[in-house]
Amino acid sequence: xxxxxxxxxxxxxxxxxxxxxxxxxxxxxxxxxxxxxxxxxxxxxxxxxxxxxxxxxxxxxxxxxxxxxxxxxxxxxxxxxxxxxxxxxxxxxxxxxxxxxxxxxxxxxxxxxxxxxxxxxxxxxxxxxxxxxxxxxxxxxxxxxxxxxxxxxxxxxxxxxxxxxxxxxxxxxxxxxxxxxxxxxxxxxxxxxxxxxxxxxxxxxxxxxxxxxxxxxxxxxxxxxxxxxxxxxxxxxxxxxxxxxxxxxxxxxxxxxxxxxxxxxxxxxxxxxxxxxxxxxxxxxxxxxxxxx
Amino acid sequence: xxxxxxxxxxxxxxxxxxxxxxxxxxxxxxxxxxxxxxxxxxxxxxxxxxxxxxxxxxxxxxxxxxxxxxxxxxxxxxxxxxxxxxxxxxxxxxxxxxxxxxxxxxxxxxxxxxxxxxxxxxxxxxxxxxxxxxxxxxxxxxxxxxxxxxxxxxxxxxxxxxxxxxxxxxxxxxxxxxxxxxxxxxxxxxxxxxxxxxxxxxxxxxxxxxxxxxxxxxxxxxxxxxxxxxxxxxxxxxxxxxxxxxxxxxxxxxxxxxxxxxxxxxxxxxxxxxxxxxxxxxxxxxxxxxxxxxxxxxxxxxxxxxxxxxxxxxxxxxxxxxxxxx
Ligand SMILES: [Mg+2]
Numbered sequence: 372x373x374x375x376x377x378x379x380x381x382x383x384x385x386x387x388x389x390x391x392x393x394x395x396x397x398x399x400x401x402x403x404x405x406x407x408x409x410x411x412x413x414x415x416x417x418x419x420x421x422x423x424x425x426x427x428x429x430x431x432x433x434x435x436x437x438x439x440x441x442x443x444x445x446x447x448x449x450x451x452x453x454x455x456x457x458x459x460x461x462x463x464x465x466x467x468x469x470x471x472x473x474x475x476x477x478x479x480x481x482x483x484x485x486x487x488x489x490x491x492x493x494x495x496x497x498x499x500x501x502x503x504x505x506x507x508x509x510x511x512x513x514x515x516x517x518x519x520x521x522x523x524x525x526x527x528x529x530x531x532x533x534x535x536x537x538x539x540x541x542x543x544x545x546x547x548x549x550x551x552x553x554x555x556x557x558x559x560x561x562x563x564x565x566x567x568x569x570x571x572x573x574x575x576x577x578x579x580x581x582x583x584x585x586x587x588x589x590x591x592x593x594x595x596x597x598x599x600x601x602x603x604x605x606x607x608x609x610x611x612x613x614x615x616x617x618x619x620x621x622x623x624x625x626x627x628x629x630x631x632x633x634x635x636x637x638x639x640x641x642x643x644x645x646x647x648x649x650x651x652x653x654x655x656x657x658x659x660x661x662x663x664x
Numbered sequence: 665x666x667x668x669x670x671x672x673x674x675x676x677x678x679x680x681x682x683x684x685x686x687x688x689x690x691x692x693x694x695x696x697x698x699x700x701x702x703x704x705x706x707x708x709x710x711x712x713x714x715x716x717x718x719x720x721x722x723x724x725x726x727x728x729x730x731x732x733x734x735x736x737x738x739x740x741x742x743x744x745x746x747x748x749x750x751x752x753x754x755x756x757x758x759x760x761x762x763x764x765x766x767x768x769x770x771x772x773x774x775x776x777x778x779x780x781x782x783x784x785x786x787x788x789x790x791x792x793x794x795x796x797x798x799x800x801x802x803x804x805x806x807x808x809x810x811x812x813x814x815x816x817x818x819x820x821x822x823x824x825x826x827x828x829x830x831x832x833x834x835x836x837x838x839x840x841x842x843x844x845x846x847x848x849x850x851x852x853x854x855x856x857x858x859x860x861x862x863x864x865x866x867x868x869x870x871x872x873x874x875x876x877x878x879x880x881x882x883x884x885x886x887x888x889x890x891x892x893x894x895x896x897x898x899x900x901x902x903x904x905x906x907x908x909x910x911x912x913x914x915x916x917x918x919x920x921x922x923x924x925x926x927x928x929x930x931x932x933x934x935x936x937x938x939x940x941x942x943x944x945x946x947x948x949x950x951x952x953x954x955x956x957x958x959x960x961x962x963x964x965x966x967x968x969x970x971x972x973x974x975x976x977x978x979x980x981x982x983x984x985x986x987x988x989x990x
Contacts (some may be wrong), residue, residue: 446742488745488774496745497774500765506735507770510742510750513727517703517748537766538736 385428389596391461393423394655395624401473401648404639407475409485411624413635414529417454417560417593421618424599425525434464435636437492444511446496448504449529449558450485451637456494458591467492487553495578502535504528505555509545512553523607526555531563534572539584545613546585553613554606558593560622562633581615593618625652667864667882669853671846674879675886681701682819682849684840684876687785689714691826692751696722702830703743705729707736712842713783713809715753731958733762737778739814741770744777756839771835771917772810778836779782779806779829785815785839786875786926787954787971797959798839801802803931803954805837805902811925812857813903813927814838815933817878818848824855841926843964845876848899860907860922862914866896866973869913869982871987873924874900874933877973881924884978895982906936912944921949924969924978929953948988 400415426432430443447456454475461471466481474480481491485499496507508526515522532538545553559577561568568574581588587609589599598617599620606614612631622636623629629640673679684977696718704718705727719726728738734756740750750932754760759780760767771778785798806813814829815838816822822840829836854861862879864885871879878899885895896914900907915921921941923934934951941947968974 400716440747476718496741496768500769502734503738503766503770504768506738507742507745509735510744510748512744513703513739513743514746514748517725518746527891535740537732537734537818540730544732544735544739597838 382513382605383408386597388474389427391426391487391598393419394652396423396462397652398649399411399449399461399468400454401470401640401645402495403454403475405642405645406472407477407639408576409476410454410639411451411637412639413562413629414452414558414560416450416529416626416629417620417622418452418455418558418601419624420594421556421558421599421620422455424478424596424603426459426463428600429603433523434493437465440597444495444508444524445502445525446508446524447486447498447534447626448512448526450498452558453474453482453484454642456486456641457479460491466491483520500531501532502537505545507549508553508555509541509557512550515552519608521578524551524553528555528557529563530557530559530568530574531560531571533557533574538588542581542584542586549611550613551610554616555613556616556618559617560620561624562636564633564636566633569608578617585612587612587614587650588617589614590617590619593620599627669850670863671850673876674846674848674882679683681844682847683842683844684816684822685714685842686876687816687822688781688783688826688840689717690784691823691830692718692891693721694823694827695830696725699749699800699830701747703748703750704753705725705750707733707758709729709754709783713753713755713781725969733758734780736784736868737763737766738770740777741774742769742935744776747833749777749779751779751781751963753781753783754784755796756801757796759799759839761798761913767805768808771947774809775810775834782837784838784842786841787842787959787967788843788876788926789924790843790964791961792965794958796871799926799928799954799959800931801837801839802903802925802927802933803935805879806936811835812905814857815874815903816840816951817875817899817901820847820849820851821853821855823863827902828855828857832883839875841876842851846879848879855901858902858905860898860900860902862896862910864895864897864898866894867918867984868894869920870896870898870918871922871978872898872900872911872926872933872937874903874925877926877927879922880973880975881978884975884982886978887975888979888982893982893986900937903933903936906940908940908944908969915941915945919947920945920989922952922978922981923949924952924973926973927953928956930956937944938987948985950985952978952981
């Protein structure tokens with residue numbers, strides 16, 4: 372498998388390798404959160420498949436040259452899912468797994484509780500306070516247009532964070548300006564800190580909202596790596612509009628007692644919980660369904 | 665030295681008056697000619713911020729964001745992280761007022777090379793009233809790490825400031841004003857970010873001012889001289905990083921300080937100078953500025969008079985601080 376080249380035809384073997392990578396990333400998320408003693412569990416586990424698809428198939432990037440000017444950019448708006456970003460970057464080769472698993476949230480670490488651009492290779496934006504990512508992604512897209520660069524900008528958004536008005540300012544701007552080389556992905560896991568999104572502040576009908584702002588919308592099973600890759604490729608063929616991929620995910624995916632439970636949004640597993648979680652993830656094979664199976 | 669590097673017609677009735685925002689417009693155009701990475705953004709305020717001067721020359725590098733300052737600040741951060749030098753142009757009540765968190769996280773924390781131009785600062789905005797009179801912007805920006813804060817005193821200095829900020833790498837905030845104000849400086853007046861300029865030397869008291877009120881401070885000093893009081897006037901255009909050496913040396917020389925600004929007396933220039941002097945060379949001090957209050961509609965001069973930022977009030981503050989001098 373080559374990092375950095377768009378994959379048009381994917382064989383089973385390739386997908387299987389990616390699934391194994393996603394599984395290893397999930398295990399590392401649990402390990403790093405246990406070691407850190409604080410942090411978010413549900414979001415990172417739910418986004419492991421999307422991150423794997425992006426960093427191991429979709430993105431044109433080079434971990435040995437993180438500032439390569441033609442690289443695709445990935446802006447993480449909901450910075451609290453940093454554990455999945457850090458573990459994925461480590462697996463991709465930006466820095467060591469040892470650093471990822473051992474230093475998260477500790478004094479003098481490069482792995483801040485929420486990502487800090489400049490501290491760690493591979494980080495494109497500082498983020499945590501919600502709603503700020505998409506605007507920055509737009510800035511990167513506009514810079515590409517001015518410099519006649521061909522790179523693509525991806526922006527990952529939480530669903531709960533779309534309560535923030537700034538997102539809608541940015542969505543309006545991107546639609547108006549037909550920012551075709553912008554692909555946003557919403558982690559539609561239906562939870563936020565205080566409960567279910569539809570109880571806290573309903574987002575539906577979400578697809579229609581984006582469409583009415585002149586975005587092209589795709590929906591995928593956020594745990595089907597093949598579908599995620601296909602949607603990202605399809606997005607590249609849409610020349611008139613920015614694309615929003617609504618990735619339907621299960622918060623805490625892969626660990627039974629975390630799945631769908633919003634209480635796991637913002638806390639790490641304790642030692643016995645981590646043990647159970649790791650055991651489950653290791654025997655996950657077959658539980659995350661991809662099309663090829 | 666009595667104003668030898670300043671406009672020789674400074675104290676004549678017909679002194680030329682130009683709004684400092686014109687200096688901003690000229691400055692970004694000059695920068696745009698030199699550097700293709702300079703980009704200007706505005707939030708539906710192209711003409712009144714003078715961003716339109718850049719828009720006309722470089723439409724391909726001009727971005728209209730609409731009335732959406734949070735998005736504008738974020739877009740600027742993304743541009744800067746991609747090597748551009750974006751200037752965010754709006755009213756100071758909106759940038760930084762409407763998007764402080766975006767300025768804090770997307771710009772300052774990331775050290776994104778974003779330039780924030782806050783127009784229509786101060787109470788001299790006048791008839792628009794309190795909602796549009798930015799009197800807190802210096803305070804809420806200067807507390808942020810990684811950003812510099814500039815307040816040019818006239819249109820010429822506003823142009824110099826804009827160019828200097830464009831050539832400096834790092835987050836920057838600068839404010840300018842709507843109304844025509846006297847041209848105090850000349851092309852030859854020295855300007856350097858971080859260097860306070862002594863515009864008039866004196867030995868009895870130091871008046872530290874920023875923005876167009878530097879003019880009122882010079883007028884006050886001239887009148888005080890007739891009463892035998894020699895006031896040193898410092899143009900403290902850089903609020904952050906503040907020029908501790910110049911301020912402390914002047915305080916040591918004169919033994920009393922008055923600060924003058926079109927901003928709340930809490931947290932602005934007066935606060936910054938008080939911090940420096942309390943730590944380095946404490947002397948009796950008085951602050952001229954908005955007295956912890958909102959403004960209201962009125963003509964600029966009426967408002968400066970009513971809220972105590974006039975030549976008369978500066979003179980009174982000088983006399984008052986001199987009484988406290990040991
Ligand atoms: Mg969510």
